[in-house]
Amino acid sequence: MSANVLFDAPGPRARVRNRVVGALAALAILALLWFVYRRLDDSGQFASYLWEPFQYTDIQQRIVDGLVATLKAFALAAVFSLVLGAALAAGRLSDHAPVRWVATVVVEFFRAMPLLIMIFALYVGVFTSAPLWALVIGLTLYNGSVQAEIFRAGINAVPKGQREAAYAIGLRKTQVMVFVLIPQATRAMLPSIISQLVVTLKDTSLGYIITYEELLYTGNLIAKNSAGFPFIPMIIIVAPIYILMCLALSALANWIERRGRRSRKGAPPKAGDIKAVEAAAE
Amino acid sequence: MNVLLDNFALFREGFLGTVELTALSGAIALVLGVIMAAFRVSPVPPLRAFGTVWVTLLRNTPLTLLFFIAALVLPRLGLNTWSFFRLAVLALSCYTSAFICEAVRSGINTVPLGQAEAARSLGMTFTQTLRLIILPQATRTVLPPIGSLLIALTKNSAIAGGFSVFELFSVQKTLGEEGYNIFAIFIWVAVAYLIITLFISAVFRLLETRLAVAR
Structure with missing residues (x-):
């Protein structure tokens, strides 16, 4: 200081x-x-009878099941959103104008919509009996659009000379992308991608509202059905689980960012442009 | 079209609910965020630690959990006279303040060190340096991220509808239960949100052009 x-x-x-x-x-x-x-x-929140239920193994098992359900929704949404993001980013960087327009409209629309509104519409309209898929598809559409913007910003942040040099030695469009632009962009993008995955992880808790039995929903059920309604003990147990998971992912992003900055093999593209996209997604 | 016309009063009420929620939480979050940013850059270690803990905890807590705490826990801790609306404003503004704090802090850090050193060597006091040199420059870099944070806040306010606050998500829920086509409702609710978010981005674009300096 x-x-x-x-x-x-x-x-x-x-x-x-x-x-x-x-x-x-x-x-x-x-x-x-x-x-x-x-x-x-x-x-009276520290009274022992309120905490007693959490000593039973079947209650603990239910909390673990809830955690697994949260992680399952997160894993599916993370994979799908990265795939969708890559596809949409490819669309937005396409040489064909109509493809570019369609990708732009899709990205802008899903980025502008509140996630909960989409998840609820999917839940009521399509997946009435499978809230998991309403949650996963909602998360995929939203986070996929944001990831697409991160990918696009990352690719555009690679110095122009790289692309020109690659074309000059006779590489084709796909080769330029795969062998020259993507490897360099990945290094700059990785922290932003992981930060967006933290957002995805946090948003799985929206499953609570569409009755998907994830961590928060399970905790609520346990608290509702135990003597004395131990909501506060439940939160003292559940909140740290969420916070620690998110902190671990954020720490990974920070570590990669520091590592990328330390490396001196050529200047990585500047992360400033990608940061702007990321801020919009919080 | 019928969904909108038949239930116009409901839509209007939901729209106003969302606007009110966003405006109030946005204002509180801005104030709180600036205070937290001041804590985080202050020379006093306990205040810095408090700001850091505040930001780290709130940024890594799911907003749904925060609403859950606001709706079920705070009433038991003495806020039992507060309405759900006020509790929702509290949850939203605390959550958003953590992000605003980080935006403001990085805005202050982008002001070149030489600017402040020059101001101090001219004999300006701390307040003068802050008011005349640093804040005007920091504001310009901070505005765009704050605009997108307020848009994110608008979208996040939908979660309040899941906790007994009447706003646009509640409209979607109510009409969905009444048997209207959910995707028709979705489109109109989406339009309502777009009106608010486009308004915010227009205001911020105006502010940016007002504050921009020719260099």
Whole structure:
């Protein structure tokens, strides 16, 4: 924190002031945590009978089943959305104008729609008895469109000379794409692709609303059917599972990004353009 | 067409619900996000830690879970007089504030160090540096991502419909149960969302051209 846009390295007076503010802030944060703890304790949330159900193996098994269902929806949606994204990106980069138009309309439409509205329409209209597929297809359409934009931005961010040189040595269109552009673009795109997969993972929880028995839905059922309705203990168990899964994926994205930046073999295309697409998808 | 005309009052109510939800949560999220960004760049370690934890937790929590917490947990912790609408605004604005915080922080970091150093060597105070030099430049880079975050907020507000708040998703649910063709409803709800999101992007494009400087 020595050189910063906002302030110089602090002098003696500023250091004292920062320490005082720091101590006050630490106290305020501790007071806040204590307040939350007291509230939970006063309303009896730490009473042992509320936590008892979670010691039964069949309840634990149901939580694991819910987690597996979440991961299943995520895995299917992740694979399908990457495939759809690649297809749509190829369409948007096509030399044939009509293909480009169709791909653009599809991408723009599905990116602009709230995911829940699509999933619900699919659930009621097509997959009445298979909420998994309503969820997976909804997630695929939305995230596939966003991935398509990430792919396109990545390919376009490869320096123009690369493409021109490849054409100059006589490669065909597909060869230029497969051997020259995609390998270079992948390195720049990978962090954004994984960040979008985190969004996909988070959005599987929308299955709760269309009664797909994923982690949150299962937790809700357990809490509803146990003595004393232990919603808060349930959330204290379920929330960390979600957060840790997402954090692990985000950490992977950050690691790859740092690794890509460290590598000195040729300048990777700049990630700035891809970042803009990513921000739009949050 | 009939779906829309027969249920115009319902659609209008849902549309207004979504607008209200988006506008309120957007305003709160902007304020909260800027405060959190200030925490994250402050020279005080506990505040920095608080900002970091806030952003990390909220960015990695599914919004549905957050709504679940707002609707079922907060009432038991003393917010039992709050309506679902207020709780939904709370959940949405906390979630969005984490993303806005990151946008604002990276906006501040794009201002070249030399700008601030020059300002300080001219004898400007902290407030002057911030108000006259850094914020005007940061605003320009921050505007486009904030525009897309508000559009994302509009889309996310649909989840509130799953938790007893009346907005456009609730319209879709209600009419779906009444037996109208779900895809006809879907199209009209989609149009309603498009009106809001296109409006937001138009406003931000206007702001960007207003604030742009010829270089």
